[in-house]
Amino acid sequence: MRKNAAGPAGKTTPEAKGRGKIREYAEAFAVALLIALLVRTFVVQAFKIPSGSMEKTLLVGDHIFVNKFLYGYHLPLTKGRVLGYSKPVKGDIIVFVFPEDPGKDFIKRVIAVPGDTVEIRQKRVLLNGTPIEEKYSRFADGNTIDGFVRTRDNMEKITVPPGKYFVMGDNRDRSYDSRFWGFVDEDAILGKAMVIYFSIDWSLEVRWYEVWRYPELVRWDRVGDVLR
Template sequence: MFRAIDKFLTKILGPKDSALREWVESIFIAAVMAIFIRTFMIQAFKIPSGSMRMTLLEGDRLLVNKLRYGPKIPFTSYRLPGFGRPQRGDIIVFVYPEDPARDFIKRLIALGGETVEIRYGDIYIDGQLIEDPRINNTYYYNKGTYGGVGEKVKVPPGHVFVLGDNSASSHDSRYWGFVPEGNVVGRAELIYWPLNRMRLLLHF
């Protein structure tokens, strides 16, 4: 098979040491590597809205780590092993459950099996106040079907509950519910553009 491919390339592009063939092969290898990295390792995203202010601003460009939770195999529901599972406080990119053509970015607040409540602007999980500084530096508003006053919401197994840091202007789990873990693309790690905002995102 490889001999047939080599013969075909030689016919079209010339011998192996020809400049044209070396140039085409270099471009092809670079393209394959770029697709592999984007699919299984790291993907760039641009922030389209202010729902994560002031952590993330409109126009920020991020690198999202797909290896952290394990990359999905394209066109299947299977996921390769990762280095860990999504954790509370992580900033995650996920496929929006109500429109699979769109990716959202929010902060993970509650895991499957936990009960979450927004009380006087704070987050309570299973009745306990969350004191994680990544979470409790935001005032969370009681809004939506799953975020009303006195509403205690049980997160189904295999799902997560997410909120935007800019609670007053975020379309998040309060309105449309839960994110299946299978929809999670990866964890946001780095703002790389604009240069004056370049920094690692806090995940501990």
């Protein structure tokens, strides 16, 4: 015989109260999960820096937040973006789907936008015919590579087509970027890198059981840095 959830005089039994609490927790968890998914999809997403191509702006082990709504959204099976507040401008650090492997996300700096001409001479970038000052760039190799039409150090003048962007890593001699594989399509852009929310240096010699030394791994001076 089935037992009623309510006891005498309509009072709720402990069993019913327990089921009600579980349901409340489940609903709260589902709502929190939905909000987290919506935020990750449409507002902000966290990324970890795996390589040194953007040193010293970004280091291996930096964790960053990327603004996903600033440039708007790309709808599947369509061209262009919707609901965007602005377009990428020169100097923006962007995260995008790597053209040669859609399963990978890359992060680079925008050097030239649609309509610009860009040229590289002996490591020096010329934008619309004028050398640009790049305080953020660094070179791991003091030598230059000559004798080729297009290399990391020299590139003939090209014009950025509509809907495309020319990007480079700040660590010029250690970056695989538009110099080698071409332009980034605006539909492949995921968002603009905004801030470092955490940074950890795994190269330090701290043994796994030395828990008390774990804080030494954190680059506290980088936490909260706004990316420019």
